[in-house]
Amino acid sequence: MGRIARYTRRTFLVGTAALAGGVAFGIWEKLRVLPNPLKPEEGAATLNPYLIVGADGITVIAPRAEMGQGVQSTLAALVAEELDMDPVSLTVLHGPPAQVYYNGALLSGHATYRDTATPGLFEAAADALSEIMPKALSLQVTGGSTSMVDGFEKMRIAGAAARETLKRAGAARLGVGVDALQTRDGAVVAPDGRKLSYGALAGEAAALDLPKSVELRPQSAWKYLGRDTPRADTLAKSTGTARFGADMRLPGMRFATVRICPRLGAGMVSFDASAAEAMPGVEKVLDLGDGIAVVATNTWLAMQAAEAVEIVWEEAPYPPTTEALERDIAAALDGKANTVFRESGDVAAALGSGEVVRAEYRVPYLAHATMEPMNATAWLRDGALDIWCGVQAPLLARDRAAKVAGLKAGDVTVHVPFLGGGFGRRTEPDAAVLAARVAVQMPGVPVKVMWSREEDMTHDFYRPGAVARMAGVVRDGRAEAFDAHIAAPSVSRQSTARIVGFAPPGPDKLHLDGAIDQPYGIANKRISGYLADVAVPVGFWRSVAASFNGFFHESFIDELAHAAGADPLRFRLDLIAPVHAPSAQVLETVARMSDWANKPPGVGRGVAFTWSFGTAVAEVIEVRDSPDGIRLTNAWIACDVGTALNPRNIRTQMQGALIYGLSAAMGGEITFDGGEVEQANFPDYDALRMNTAPRIEVEVLQNNVRMGGVGEPGTPPSMPALANALFDLTGKRARVLPLSRSFDFAL
Amino acid sequence: MSFFLSVNGTPHDVALPEEVPLLWVLRDELGLTGTKYGCGIGACGACTVHINGEARRACQVALGDVDGPVTTIEGLGTPENPAIIQRAWLASQVPQCGYCQSGQIMQAASLLARNPNPDDAEIDDAMAGNLCRCGTYKQIRAAIHEAARLMREG
Known part of the structure; x- marks a missing residue:
C-alpha cells in the first residue's frame, strides 16, 4: 500500500482498553485442531493459520474468495482489531487452500428469525453436526453469505491469541510482567515506554505455546470494526494492478481457449481441425472428448481458430426447448411433493372457508454473467500440477483437478487470485478442471485457458427456472390462509451429486428458502416443494432459491393485500410485527426512508420483504412512465444484519444485490433451442447500466440478535418490489419474469 | 508484418496479424493486463483505453487501425x-x-x-x-x- 495507504489511515489512541469481565474463548478448537499450512520465509513466523509475523509487517490470511464483497478486508479487520493495528497496515492474502480453513457456518442452514426460542435437542444436534460436516469434507467455501458468521470468532481469536503470545515474548525480553504490557500499532509497549515490534518478537513468540483461552475485545472497545473502514483492495483495483485469474502470466505460457459441447453434458461425435491448425499463431488443437481446446500464442488467435474447428455435437440429455423444459418443471407440481412445511393451522380448511385468491408465477433460467469470463491457468511439471483460478471452493477444485490429471490431491496446488465476480458461479470447479485437462496434454508448458464470453454464457450452472401455484384467503383486511406449491429442478441435489457422486434423498429445505421461515403471522400457512428432474446444469446463483421464492412469496402477499383492500406495506407490517420485531423495524424504516405514506403523483411504488441468510431486508422500488418507456427512479433498502462489521461495505453489497436482482427481473432470461442456450453475450443478456439503474439509499439496522449474511439477502426482495411497483403504476400484474415481456422499459 | 505502437509513452514493434484487436496485443503481447476482456464485441466497456486521448473499446480496434498513441490504465x-x-x-x-x-x-x-x-x-x-x-x-x-x-x- 505504501504512501497512499496513509492518506486514508486514521490514528487512534489505544488507551487502556478495559478487559475486565470479558468472555474467554477457547483456542484449541479454533486454532490447533488442524495443521497450519503456512510456511513462512526466513525471518518470519506463523503463530496460527491466520497470521504471519515478519520483520516488515503482519500478513493476515483471509481464506475466502474476494469476489467483490469485501470479505478479505473485513476478515483482516477482525484480526487487526485484536492486534491493536490499523487494518490498512496489514497485508491481506487468500493463502494456501487447506482443511483448517473450512467454513463452519456453511451448512448451518442460516439462522431463523426465531432467535428467542430455546434450541431443542434436535436443533442443538443439527448445529453440532453442521460444523462437523464442513470440517470433515474440507469445505473451504465462500458462499451462502456465511463468511462473517463463520469468521467473526475465528479471526478475532486468531488475533487475540497472537497478541497474548507476543506479549508473553515481550514480557520475557523486557523483564516486565505480561499484565503490565500494552499493544499498540504493531508493537508491545512497556509502562516505561520501551517497545518491541511484533516482528522483532515473532521468532520467540512462535516458540511459545498458545494460551488456552483468550478474552476478545468487547464491541464497545472496537476501533476498526463497526466503522466504514477502507477496503484493502481499492488501490490495486483502481490502478489496474489487481491480479485476477485472467491476468496470470508465467514464463513460456501459452494462450488457449475452449469450445465445449453447447448441448450441456453431451459430447462430441467428431471434429475437423485442419483449417484451424493452419491459422496464424495456432500451436495445437486438443481433443477433450466433449469439446476442443486451441493452444496458441495469443488468446484472440486461439478464439478465432476455435471458431474455425468444424464439430459435430451429440444431442442434449434434456428436452431441447424452453417450452419443453417449462412443461417438465410445471409437471412436477402434479406429482408428489418432496417437502410439505405445515407452518401453521389447517390450510385446507381455511381455503374452503372463503373466496380463494389464486395465482401462478413463472421465472426463467438465469446466467451469472460475471464480468470476468471463466478461466484458469494450469502448469503440469515433474508430476505436480499448479492451477491459478478464481474459485469459491479451492479444495474442491484441487480434488477434481487431481482426479482428471491422475494425480494425488497433495500433488495439486490451487492458487486463488481476485475473482472478477462470483455470484455463486465460481463455486463450481469446472474452469479449473478444464485447464487441468488441457495441461495434461501440454506437459511442462503453462497454459492459460480463457473462455470467450459466449462460451461462458452458454456453459453456466444456471439459476433454475421455477413455477409456483399460490392460493390464499383474506378476511377483515388480513391474510387468513397462504398456500404455496413451488416446483423447480433442485440445486442442492444436482450440486451434491456433482461433488460427492449421489443426490441426497429426503426433504430439500434449500429448495424452499425464501418461502419458508418468513416471519408472517398467518394463521393457516403451508409451503410445498416439488423437485423437477431436468438435467440442465443448475447451480448457486446469488441468493439461490430465495431468488425465485422471494418473488413468488412477495408477489402473492401483494396480491392478497390488494384483495384485502389494504395498503401493501401496512398489510405486511400488521402480519410481521407480532412475530419478529427486527423484521417489522426494517419495514418501518423503509417506509420512513421512502416517505411511503406520501407517494408523489405519477409514480408507482412497490414494497417487498424477504428474510434470507439470517438477514431481514425490506425494499421499496419507485417507477415512473416516460416518453421512452418506464424508468426505475428510486430504490430504498433497509436491512438488519445484527452486527454490522463494516457498514459502508454492507450498504454497497445491498445496493449491488438489488441491482443484480433488478437486472434479472427486468430482462434476464436464458432460453433453449435445439438443446443449446440462445443467449451468448451482453446484448442478449444485459443488465442495468448507470443510466437505467435507480437512485439507491440503504440503511443498516442492528436490532437482530444474531449476525446475518450480507452478500445475497438484498437480491430476493428486489424482483417482487419491482413487479409490485409496476402493478401500482399500471394496474397490470406481471406473474412471469422477465418483466420486459410485459412492460416497455426505457433503455 | 510488424506494427509500431506507442503505449503509455513507450514505443513497441508488434509482430502480429493486423486484424488482432488492440486488447489482445496489450494483454498477451505487452503484458498490460489492467485492460480487461469482458465481451469482445464492444458491449461492456471493460477494455476501454484512450487512443489519441479519446476513449475507445480496445476489443473493437484492430492492431492495423491504431492511429495514434495509446494510454491504458497503467499509463494513467x-x-x-x-x-x-x-x-x-x-x-x-x-x-x-x-x-x-x-x-x-x-x-x-x-x-x-x-x-x-x-x-x-x-x-x-x-x-x-x-x-x-x-x-x-x-x-x-x-x-x-x-x-x-x-x-x-x-
Whole structure:
C-alpha cells in the first residue's frame, strides 16, 4: 500500500482498553485442531493459520474468495482489531487452500428469525453436526453469505491469541510482567515506554505455546470494526494492478481457449481441425472428448481458430426447448411433493372457508454473467500440477483437478487470485478442471485457458427456472390462509451429486428458502416443494432459491393485500410485527426512508420483504412512465444484519444485490433451442447500466440478535418490489419474469 | 508484418496479424493486463483505453487501425502515484470485484477531459456503455464528481 495507504489511515489512541469481565474463548478448537499450512520465509513466523509475523509487517490470511464483497478486508479487520493495528497496515492474502480453513457456518442452514426460542435437542444436534460436516469434507467455501458468521470468532481469536503470545515474548525480553504490557500499532509497549515490534518478537513468540483461552475485545472497545473502514483492495483495483485469474502470466505460457459441447453434458461425435491448425499463431488443437481446446500464442488467435474447428455435437440429455423444459418443471407440481412445511393451522380448511385468491408465477433460467469470463491457468511439471483460478471452493477444485490429471490431491496446488465476480458461479470447479485437462496434454508448458464470453454464457450452472401455484384467503383486511406449491429442478441435489457422486434423498429445505421461515403471522400457512428432474446444469446463483421464492412469496402477499383492500406495506407490517420485531423495524424504516405514506403523483411504488441468510431486508422500488418507456427512479433498502462489521461495505453489497436482482427481473432470461442456450453475450443478456439503474439509499439496522449474511439477502426482495411497483403504476400484474415481456422499459 | 505502437509513452514493434484487436496485443503481447476482456464485441466497456486521448473499446480496434498513441490504465497513474481520478476512486471506495473498473476509469477520464464539470445526466450518458455487474454505479458517479472537484481545485 505504501504512501497512499496513509492518506486514508486514521490514528487512534489505544488507551487502556478495559478487559475486565470479558468472555474467554477457547483456542484449541479454533486454532490447533488442524495443521497450519503456512510456511513462512526466513525471518518470519506463523503463530496460527491466520497470521504471519515478519520483520516488515503482519500478513493476515483471509481464506475466502474476494469476489467483490469485501470479505478479505473485513476478515483482516477482525484480526487487526485484536492486534491493536490499523487494518490498512496489514497485508491481506487468500493463502494456501487447506482443511483448517473450512467454513463452519456453511451448512448451518442460516439462522431463523426465531432467535428467542430455546434450541431443542434436535436443533442443538443439527448445529453440532453442521460444523462437523464442513470440517470433515474440507469445505473451504465462500458462499451462502456465511463468511462473517463463520469468521467473526475465528479471526478475532486468531488475533487475540497472537497478541497474548507476543506479549508473553515481550514480557520475557523486557523483564516486565505480561499484565503490565500494552499493544499498540504493531508493537508491545512497556509502562516505561520501551517497545518491541511484533516482528522483532515473532521468532520467540512462535516458540511459545498458545494460551488456552483468550478474552476478545468487547464491541464497545472496537476501533476498526463497526466503522466504514477502507477496503484493502481499492488501490490495486483502481490502478489496474489487481491480479485476477485472467491476468496470470508465467514464463513460456501459452494462450488457449475452449469450445465445449453447447448441448450441456453431451459430447462430441467428431471434429475437423485442419483449417484451424493452419491459422496464424495456432500451436495445437486438443481433443477433450466433449469439446476442443486451441493452444496458441495469443488468446484472440486461439478464439478465432476455435471458431474455425468444424464439430459435430451429440444431442442434449434434456428436452431441447424452453417450452419443453417449462412443461417438465410445471409437471412436477402434479406429482408428489418432496417437502410439505405445515407452518401453521389447517390450510385446507381455511381455503374452503372463503373466496380463494389464486395465482401462478413463472421465472426463467438465469446466467451469472460475471464480468470476468471463466478461466484458469494450469502448469503440469515433474508430476505436480499448479492451477491459478478464481474459485469459491479451492479444495474442491484441487480434488477434481487431481482426479482428471491422475494425480494425488497433495500433488495439486490451487492458487486463488481476485475473482472478477462470483455470484455463486465460481463455486463450481469446472474452469479449473478444464485447464487441468488441457495441461495434461501440454506437459511442462503453462497454459492459460480463457473462455470467450459466449462460451461462458452458454456453459453456466444456471439459476433454475421455477413455477409456483399460490392460493390464499383474506378476511377483515388480513391474510387468513397462504398456500404455496413451488416446483423447480433442485440445486442442492444436482450440486451434491456433482461433488460427492449421489443426490441426497429426503426433504430439500434449500429448495424452499425464501418461502419458508418468513416471519408472517398467518394463521393457516403451508409451503410445498416439488423437485423437477431436468438435467440442465443448475447451480448457486446469488441468493439461490430465495431468488425465485422471494418473488413468488412477495408477489402473492401483494396480491392478497390488494384483495384485502389494504395498503401493501401496512398489510405486511400488521402480519410481521407480532412475530419478529427486527423484521417489522426494517419495514418501518423503509417506509420512513421512502416517505411511503406520501407517494408523489405519477409514480408507482412497490414494497417487498424477504428474510434470507439470517438477514431481514425490506425494499421499496419507485417507477415512473416516460416518453421512452418506464424508468426505475428510486430504490430504498433497509436491512438488519445484527452486527454490522463494516457498514459502508454492507450498504454497497445491498445496493449491488438489488441491482443484480433488478437486472434479472427486468430482462434476464436464458432460453433453449435445439438443446443449446440462445443467449451468448451482453446484448442478449444485459443488465442495468448507470443510466437505467435507480437512485439507491440503504440503511443498516442492528436490532437482530444474531449476525446475518450480507452478500445475497438484498437480491430476493428486489424482483417482487419491482413487479409490485409496476402493478401500482399500471394496474397490470406481471406473474412471469422477465418483466420486459410485459412492460416497455426505457433503455 | 510488424506494427509500431506507442503505449503509455513507450514505443513497441508488434509482430502480429493486423486484424488482432488492440486488447489482445496489450494483454498477451505487452503484458498490460489492467485492460480487461469482458465481451469482445464492444458491449461492456471493460477494455476501454484512450487512443489519441479519446476513449475507445480496445476489443473493437484492430492492431492495423491504431492511429495514434495509446494510454491504458497503467499509463494513467500507479499505486505509488495515482492520477487524480484514481484518488477520487479511492476516496469514494468504488470497486467491488474491480474487474470493470479500469474501463470505467478510462471512460470517466475521457469524459472529464471533454467536460470538466459534468452533471448527473451527462455522467450517466457518458458511462452507459460501461457495464458493472457488482452495481457500483452510485460510487462511480460520486467519484466522477469528486474527481471534477479535485481537478478544479488543482
